[in-house]
Each structure stands twice: as C-alpha cells, then as structure tokens.
Amino acid sequence: MSLHLAVILLQGQGGAGLFGLLPFVLLIPLFYFMIIVPQRRQRQQQQAMIEALKVGDKIVTTGGIYGTITILREDKRTVQLRIAESPPVKIDIARSAIAGLQEAPEEKK
Numbered sequence: 001m002s003l004h005l006a007v008i009l010l011q012g013q014g015g016a017g018l019f020g021l022l023p024f025v026l027l028i029p030l031f032y033f034m035i036i037v038p039q040r041r042q043r044q045q046q047q048a049m050i051e052a053l054k055v056g057d058k059i060v061t062t063g064g065i066y067g068t069i070t071i072l073r074e075d076k077r078t079v080q081l082r083i084a085e086s087p088p089v090k091i092d093i094a095r096s097a098i099a100g101l102q103e104a105p106e107e108k109k
Helices: 002-051
Strands: 058-061 066-073 078-084 089-094 098-101
Touching (some): 002 098, 066 089
Antiparallel strands (some): 058 098, 066 078, 078 089
C-alpha cells in the first residue's frame, strides 16, 4: 500500500513541476514580440534608408558628424561627406556608419 501511495505522490509532484515551468514557457513569445520583432523592424528601416540615400542628402553619422553626401560609391559601400564649406573638408565613411537623415531645422518666427 505504501508503494502505491508513493507513486501517486510522485505523479502529483511531476504535474506541479510542469505548472512551475508554465510562466517561463509563456515568457518566450512575450520576449519575441517585445524585443526581437521591433529590433528586426528597426534594422529593416535602417537598411531601407541606407539604400535610398542620394547625393545631396544631409545625414548624421553614428559618431555624431553632420554632413552632406557628395559621392556615393557602390563598389566600396562608402560615401563621401562634405562636413565644412570653407575650407572644403570631405571625408569618406562606411554606409553602415550612417545613423539617419538630419532633421529639418525649425523656422524661427
């Protein structure tokens, strides 16, 4: 009789163990939709912005440098930026270093 009672008790603990794992199993989809999906969407938007760049676009780099694109090089995946007018200063940067387009300055009244 005691062996039968021990088996029943062990089976009950096994079921409780599965319910103990349930919160962790439910966290996996939550993390997927709250972290992975938005990062993927942001990466796609960044890639689309980089592919749509053209000469004359005003950009900002990940290092905080503001400039205007003067040359797009397809073979090297780099761009040339003009960062100063007088004297003219131009630098080459990787396209992956472009953080985004400059926002238009607000007009003062």
